[in-house]
Amino acid sequence: MPRGSRGRLWAFALGAAGCMLLLCLGHQAPGLLGPTDSTDTAIPQPTVPPATRPAPVVDAEPVSTVPPEAAAQPSAAPDGSVDEEPIRLTIVYDNRPADPRLRTAWGFACWIDLGETVVLFDTGGDGATLLENLAALGFDPDEIDIVVLSHAHDDHTGGLQALLDANDQLEVYLPGAFPEYLKARARERAVLVEVDGRLQITEGVWSLGPMGTSPVEQALAIETSQGLVVVTGCAHPGVAAVAGSAREMGRIHLVLGGFHLGDQSAVEIDSVIRQLQLLEVERVAPSHCTGDLAIGMFAEAFGQAYIEAGVGMALQIPR
Numbered sequence: 001m002p003r004g005s006r007g008r009l010w011a012f013a014l015g016a017a018g019c020m021l022l023l024c025l026g027h028q029a030p031g032l033l034g035p036t037d038s039t040d041t042a043i044p045q046p047t048v049p050p051a052t053r054p055a056p057v058v059d060a061e062p063v064s065t066v067p068p069e070a071a072a073q074p075s076a077a078p079d080g081s082v083d084e085e086p087i088r089l090t091i092v093y094d095n096r097p098a099d100p101r102l103r104t105a106w107g108f109a110c111w112i113d114l115g116e117t118v119v120l121f122d123t124g125g126d127g128a129t130l131l132e133n134l135a136a137l138g139f140d141p142d143e144i145d146i147v148v149l150s151h152a153h154d155d156h157t158g159g160l161q162a163l164l165d166a167n168d169q170l171e172v173y174l175p176g177a178f179p180e181y182l183k184a185r186a187r188e189r190a191v192l193v194e195v196d197g198r199l200q201i202t203e204g205v206w207s208l209g210p211m212g213t214s215p216v217e218q219a220l221a222i223e224t225s226q227g228l229v230v231v232t233g234c235a236h237p238g239v240a241a242v243a244g245s246a247r248e249m250g251r252i253h254l255v256l257g258g259f260h261l262g263d264q265s266a267v268e269i270d271s272v273i274r275q276l277q278l279l280e281v282e283r284v285a286p287s288h289c290t291g292d293l294a295i296g297m298f299a300e301a302f303g304q305a306y307i308e309a310g311v312g313m314a315l316q317i318p319r
């Protein structure tokens with residue numbers, strides 16, 4: 001066989017094998033990890049055009065987006081590399097209950113364990129409750145590297161001083177519009193970073209930048225293999241506006257936190273739900289200031305893609 005023909009034959013064979021592989025991957029729903037196949041997390045999820053993407057399906061058990069055997073320990077990928085640990089998010093301060101070992105109180109804080117780095121997003125309303133909840137979960141304030149404050153309301157900044165007292169190695173990221181007394185408090189014992197635009201805080205973790213005016217608020221977008229995980233404090237600028245800003249960065253797997261819809265009518269809440277659906281938000285975990293009516297409507301609208309959130313709720317998301 002002439003050398004050129006043999007080359008073309010090889011190219012054809014390789015192309016056919018590639019197509020087969022893509023077809024196999026194409027059957028994988030993003031966000032859906034088969035409970036029997038722990039190697040799924042090692043396969044890069046293909047980007048499927050929105051029109052053909054299957055409806056999001058989630059585990060019945062909302063504490064994990066990966067099967068426990070896949071999340072528990074790194075597994076070998078087909079190419080021999082070892083999977084990275086999943087990103088673990090735990091709500092450590094919230095007025096909505098989830099884990100009976102923890103105290104509920106008005107406010108919000110979310111512990112984000114990235115393996116090499118721990119980010120605490122907001123600090124709840126008071127330090128004693130925050131520290132008590134961290135202890136009950138086996139979390140040590142010394143493990144925290146970075147504190148991100150969403151906005152200057154007391155129910156998100158009240159635990160800051162207790163953290164600064166417990167850990168003098170913190171970096172604190174807050175919108176530049178924060179009141180001077182809070183900046184001064186942070187500056188005394190931590191490295192203060194004033195956020196004035198979209199900013200990568202640590203690898204794969206972004207501040208969407210200050211939004212809104214009363215108050216100015218920042219939300220986080222965390223890159224994962226499933227898409228972006230957006231964490232909001234109160235979402236005063238509007239949760240749809242926050243999600244819209246994150247959507248500029250990529251597909252949104254999950255929006256978690258306070259959606260600030262407690263004083264909204266069913267018509268207004270319905271409009272917000274539609275906007276999030278138009279933005280192709282796959283899953284929602286509304287909590288804190290979302291309000292009972294809105295929480296019920298989100299549960300109804302998102303079905304299995306709704307995650308009941310509250311203090312102590314933990315999620316693991318493959319990176």
Ligand SMILES: [Zn+2]
Pocket residue numbers: 151153234236
């Ligand atoms: Zn607020």
Ligand SMILES: [Zn+2]
Pocket residue numbers: 107108153155156233234258288289
């Ligand atoms: Zn709040």
